[in-house]
Amino acid sequence: MKQFTDSSNYSAAMHIIRKLVSSGYEALFAGGSVRDMLLSGRIDGDIDIATNALPEAVSRLFPQTVPVGAKFGVVVVIIGGVPFEVATFRSDRGIADGRHPADVVFTDARNDALRRDFTVNGLFYDPVSGEIHDYVNGREDLSGKVIRAIGNPDLRFSEDYLRMLRAVRFAARFSFSIEEATWEALQRNASHIKAISVERIFGELDKMLCGLHPDHALALLDTSGLLEQVLPEVASLKGVGQPPQFHPEGDVFEHTRKALSLLGKHPSPVLAWSVLLHDIGKPATMTVSDRIRFNGHDQAGAKSAWLLLRKLHSSNVLADEVEACIANHMNMMQVKNMRLGTLKKLLARPTIDDELELHRIDCLASHGNTENYGFLREQRRRFAAEQIRPEPLLRGRDLVELGLSPGPLFGEMLSAVYDLQLEEVLSSKEDALKWLRERYPQLPGENR
Ligand code: ATP
Ligand code: MG
Numbered sequence: 001m002k003q004f005t006d007s008s009n010y011s012a013a014m015h016i017i018r019k020l021v022s023s024g025y026e027a028l029f030a031g032g033s034v035r036d037m038l039l040s041g042r043i044d045g046d047i048d049i050a051t052n053a054l055p056e057a058v059s060r061l062f063p064q065t066v067p068v069g070a071k072f073g074v075v076v077v078i079i080g081g082v083p084f085e086v087a088t089f090r091s092d093r094g095i096a097d098g099r100h101p102a103d104v105v106f107t108d109a110r111n112d113a114l115r116r117d118f119t120v121n122g123l124f125y126d127p128v129s130g131e132i133h134d135y136v137n138g139r140e141d142l143s144g145k146v147i148r149a150i151g152n153p154d155l156r157f158s159e160d161y162l163r164m165l166r167a168v169r170f171a172a173r174f175s176f177s178i179e180e181a182t183w184e185a186l187q188r189n190a191s192h193i194k195a196i197s198v199e200r201i202f203g204e205l206d207k208m209l210c211g212l213h214p215d216h217a218l219a220l221l222d223t224s225g226l227l228e229q230v231l232p233e234v235a236s237l238k239g240v241g242q243p244p245q246f247h248p249e250g251d252v253f254e255h256t257r258k259a260l261s262l263l264g265k266h267p268s269p270v271l272a273w274s275v276l277l278h279d280i281g282k283p284a285t286m287t288v289s290d291r292i293r294f295n296g297h298d299q300a301g302a303k304s305a306w307l308l309l310r311k312l313h314s315s316n317v318l319a320d321e322v323e324a325c326i327a328n329h330m331n332m333m334q335v336k337n338m339r340l341g342t343l344k345k346l347l348a349r350p351t352i353d354d355e356l357e358l359h360r361i362d363c364l365a366s367h368g369n370t371e372n373y374g375f376l377r378e379q380r381r382r383f384a385a386e387q388i389r390p391e392p393l394l395r396g397r398d399l400v401e402l403g404l405s406p407g408p409l410f411g412e413m414l415s416a417v418y419d420l421q422l423e424e425v426l427s428s429k430e431d432a433l434k435w436l437r438e439r440y441p442q443l444p445g446e447n448r
Contacts, residue, residue: 012079013047016086017127019061025053028109028124028133030087035120038132038142039174049077049086050112050124058086072104091115092159110135117156117163118170118182119148145176153185161192164226165204172208172217183224190225201230202312209272215261218276222253233280233308240283243291247366252282259365269318271354274325275361277305281326302327324351325358332359335372335379341422347380348389356380393421393432402433403444413440 013029020027030050033043051058055070064078073088089112090104109124113135116122122136132139136150147167149156157163164186171178178186193201208217218234221227228235237253249258259275267275281301282294302323309319328346332355335343349355360373380388394417399410413436420426426435437443 008080009047009082010043012082013049013084014127015079016049016062016077016084020049020051020053020058020086021128023053023057023061025051025057026109027051027053028126030112030124031116031121034123034125034132035138035142037125038123038139047084049084050089050109051086052089052106052108053086054088054106058088073106109133114150116150117160117166119150120146120170120176122150141179145174146179147171147176147182148179149182149185153182154189157185157189158192160196161189162196162200162204164189164193164224165196165201165208165230168217168220168224168226169204169208169211171220172213173211175213175216178220186224186226190229193226193229198312202314205230205312206269206272206314209260209263209276210267210269212265213261214263214272214276215257218257218260231276231308233304234276236283237279240286241292242282245367249366252279255279255365259361262361262364267357268354270321270325270351271357273305273309273314273318273322274329274354274358277301277308277322278326278329278358278362280304280308298327298330321351321354324349325355328355329358329362332356332362332372332376335376340424341419343379344383344388344422347376347383352380390421392418393426393429394418394436398429398433402436409440 017027017029028050029037030048032045033047036045037043053061055067055073055075058075058077059065059067059070062077062079066076066078066083068074068076068085073090075086076083077086078084088106089109091107091111092115093103093105113122113124113133116136119136119138119141121138122134123138124133125131126133141148147170149163149167167178167182167186170176208214208221211217218227221230222235222238234253234256237256238251240252242250242252242255247255249255256276256279259278260272263272263275279294279297279301281297281299281304284304285294285297285300287293287295305326306319306323309322310316328349328351331346335346338346346352356373356376359376360370363370363373392414394414396406396410396414399413400406404410404413416439417426417432417436420435421432426432
């Protein structure tokens with residue numbers, strides 16, 4: 001428990017607990033932090049606190065608070081700039097629409113545990129006495145490595161269908177199984193996930209993809225029936241055959257699953273989504289001639305990925321960058337035949353880090369040949385940053401000085417000069433001006 005007690009979050013959380021307890025309230029660590037502490041002896045995530053103090057009392061006790069969900073009993077207490085959720089023990093009352101409780105009532109720790117989703121998430125820890133309060137047999141399921149709904153799983157899912165995605169996410173992250181009745185209810189209710197807002201669905205998928213074992217999450221999404229509801233474009237990769245000489249691993253879905261298994265710890269969301277979606281253009285572009293081909297699947301897939309992400313209300317930046325990574329992923333196969341200028345432009349792309357990693361994973365999840373990846377890494381080391389994206393030898397103002405006005409020809413000239421600069425054909429402003437005069441005889445003379 002040493003690492004655990006050393007964390008600065010822990011000290012700040014203890015400050016909140018002590019203050020509540022010395023004011024006569026009960027205050028406990030709740031949910032994920034207790035689970036993580038029992039699993040690994042440390043808490044890396046947030047520490048949520050549960051108490052019998054009412055929101056007004058919590059707000060009065062601490063100088064810096066935000067009543068984020070005071071109606072639901074949640075007050076954020078800020079200690080040293082770090083926010084902590086302090087929630088009054090509550091019980092959800094009435095099922096409004098499978099998404100939100102109609103109302104909450106303030107209650108005791110036992111009933112607060114019962115409203116939580118899974119037994120392993122329903123534990124409390126009293127850091128003053130060192131005692132665990134387990135009203136839901138959560139400890140037993142932690143040692144048995146089981147995700148089990150608290151109470152009747154059909155009912156619990158129907159209160160908030162997002163819990164189905166959460167079950168998959170926790171099972172994948174901890175390599176736990178999903179208990180039989182919970183799993184059957186999940187399969188029965190999968191189509192109801194549509195009742196949940198796309199923002200919440202995106203949030204869960206994003207955590208799954210960027211967390212541990214995203215390949216396991218994909219397999220569970222598939223077998224539960226959730227995948228065809230939330231990511232039909234990915235579900236349709238199943239059974240799409242590929243040429244075995246390039247893809248000994250199997251169909252496009254299996255390739256995608258294998259690719260996800262190769263994501264390292266804490267991938268960027270751009271990389272994780274790009275890996276998941278890099279081949280979604282394949283079903284629509286498949287042709288069979290001399291062999292199975294997917295001409296243009298990169299461009300088609302890039303567009304579909306952008307649309308899919310925007311439909312899930314992801315940020316524009318994420319959608320744009322994933323689109324760029326997917327649009328480029330086949331270019332990586334050509335790098336050894338590229339002109340120097342084209343290669344430098346590729347290496348200067350803002351998404352290049354994620355593109356390189358996507359390429360490496362794509363190769364390892366199929367034929368296993370990473371020669372092009374090695375070549376690109378080597379080239380990147382060779383070109384210093386200035387060489388990849390040097391300051392242009394000529395700028396617009398230089399052309400204006402020559403007596404030209406901005407227009408299409410203007411842009412064409414600048415980009416032609418820049419390309420030759422990248423090719424290392426031109427290396428000084430004088431060279432560039434000389435080349436321009438030769439190439440565009442209509443330019444005004446030197447002594448205008
Ligand atoms: P993570 O490490 O992913 O944050 P967590 O368990 O802390 O895991 P949170 O989403 O932060 O998950 O939620 C905190 C706690 O609130 C959970 O442990 C669970 O007890 C409860 N909870 C969260 N979402 C739900 C939900 N949709 N239905 C029921 N209980 C929930
Ligand atoms: Mg949490």
